[in-house]
Amino acid sequence: MAEEEPSAMTIGDSSQRDALAEGILGLLRPAVAEMDTRVATVRESQQELRSYIDTLAEELKQLSAMQALPVDLEPYVKKLANARRRVALIVSLMQTVQDRLTRVQQGVAKETSRRKALAAVQPS
Incomplete structure (x- = not known):
């Protein structure tokens, strides 16, 4: 007969599981929110940089076209x-x-x- 290993914590009812999940979420929520904010900021910065690069490339093309002879x-x-x-x-x-x-x-x-x-x- 196989013996069942005693678990460190027996979670029998759903209210205990929900409480544990809420506690873990409470710990992780600020870190996840901060990471989400930072990722959004980085994406905005990258889009702004891309826009500046596109503008610079266009200005360089115009400058190159304005020169008659290189x-x-x-x-x-x-x-x-x-x-x-x-x-x-x-x-x-x-x-x-x-x-x-x-x-x-x-x-x-x-x-x-x-x-x-x-x-x-x-x-x-």
Whole structure:
């Protein structure tokens, strides 16, 4: 024979069930109402945002239609790329010139010290 498990709370009559349901609803009702209000507010905000986006898109279309020729930036981009290339070449050339000047200065310093050494050795 199967034994029946004793339940923690035996709800036999409908008035007890109704009271329990009303108590649970009383606890949840404020939270549900707040969530409902927030969802409605978010929906209104989204509709307002959508309206603003539609208006902006329409204004951009009108602005685009008012321009006779769109601005072509490609020539300016090419000019900037050419200028960048020229600057890189100049930097390379300047580095080469600097290296040469450094070697000339070192050569002059060696020659000067050699002449000083020779002048000190030779009596005048």
